[in-house]
Amino acid sequence: MTDALARVEHAAVSLLVSLGVALIGVPLVLTLYLSVFDEKLILFPPHAYTLDWYSQIPATFGASIWTSLQLGITATAGSLLLGVPAGIGLSRHRFRGKTLISTLLLAPITVPGIALGLAVYIVLVFIDINAETSLTGSLAGLVAAHVMITTPWVARLCLASLATHDRAAEEAAASLGAHPLTVILRVTLPAMRPGIIAGGLFAFVISFENLELALFLSSPGVTTLPVAVLQYLEYHIDPMVAAVAVAQTIGIAVLLLLLDRFVRLGRVVR
């Protein structure tokens, strides 16, 4: 009786897991399949297979990939510079307006990206008009906007990594003669290492894949990969886009695997 029940239970779990894997896997596999069609239009079944689409990526999307890489790396650096100290401050100190700052740090995650993009665009235009700058459509404007949406992730992950860390270790360091700054460098930051690495990684991936903000802030010459893909899709429906998607997925997967060797990501992101 219980045996039968256990078997039903086991079967149910297996079914759900398979469904989940299929839900995630099928689109990926289909994209991979599509990317090797030797067709100008997407026809099924294809009459031949080719890797040509991949070799054409640099020529078609090289510039925008470069922009996205620059943007992702700068935005990650910026969000680490802001988010790590924010995490330490929020976790280790009490001050007026702490709740407000904590809420503000979460806000960019809760506001729809498209609304955020429009708002940033308006602000940049306003600044440009009044201060005679040219931030709109510049890489600097994009970086600023991306830092805004990536910093919350870094700060939150840093906060989480400090939540389990014993504060007494910092006090012990101080009693052993460590200056407050030395305590942060030698004790607090090492304890936050998994949070910092995971936060940086999240920041990069979010920046690299962001479309909504970039839609408003891109300009000819400063076009990110997602925007370039969208523009390409307006005029062509061919396996090229699938090839780019696969390349990007592989790139990020490799990054994740590399990082997993240094930090157990599963332990940081629960």
Next chain:
Amino acid sequence: MNASSLSLRNIVRRFGAQAAVDDVSLEVTPGELVVLLGPSGCGKTTTLRLIAGFLAPDAGDIRLDDRSITALPPHKRDMGIVFQSYALFPHLSVARNIAFGLEMRKTAAAATTARVQEMLRLVRLEDFAQRLPRQLSGGQQQRVALARALAIHPRVLLLDEPLSNLDAALRQDMAREIRLLQQARGITTIMVTHDQTEAMALADRLVLMHDGKVQQIGPPEALHLRPENPFVARFIGGSNIVRGRIDGGTQLMPDDGPPITLASAYRATGTASLAVRPDSIRLGEPGDIGARAEGSVELCSWLGATVEHVIRLSAALTLLSRGPGLGPGAAPRLPAGTRVTLHWSPADEFLFDAGDRPIPAATRQESLTRETNHA
């Protein structure tokens, strides 16, 4: 190396409206081990954190070797601290943990290595130098924490419930180890604990705290033999406390029970509290001479080394009696309902007035005066 003296003068520290430490003064002589003892929330840990410099007092002065350190940040106080949670640096090896304070002092590499070796030997962890803290047992981690604190030649060693996270058997070993190390090196030491036995075993002097105030300071025997108020009597030795009235004589009229015949006479009149330790109360049969009170056994618990009887005197008043549970002198185990008399001697009886100050026994004082006259 000369040991340091430490002095707290009228220290006050408030959290909001609440005074966690309320006018605490304490003089610690060089090489002494003083234990701050009390129930949780009594202010002992706050006092330790004030000494370490993690908190600043709202009033009062802390002096080390007669120089004020009240305004010094923790990293300039030269104090070694051992936490209940060990607080080792998880990313550094045992050796690097111990070397941390020396590196902060810019000690030469050779001297650091030598000192780390010496400390590892001291806590018998030579073979564990390259391990990470998480690869050690709780007791080993605590020894590393101790070595790390001692490595810097601290002027004062602060121990914050250092044994609470260890299991019972290990706790005793570690307590002895700490005491021997402290005595051998003559380091002025302040330890915080809520465990009375631990405190008694380690302390040169005890500071019993309650509600942010010092209740009594003295060697363990003094707190045991001459409690200065009912709280001390109850905390040390778990005394029975009976509140009532006294009218200049040998009778205490409890608020809610039959009269108790005291072992000594007292001149005081008014509200009074009686404290008698359970171990001081012997049980007799009804009609026995010198009975202080009479009651019936409500509960008998045999705990191996001791046997305890709860004696009910009235609907609202019970007293606990404890006697040896084994051996030739073992107290009999009495079934519930047995009528018994309670007995104790003058030295085991403590009486306090309405302000919780001790009331001296009249007869004892008179005999003392006579003796002085003869001499």
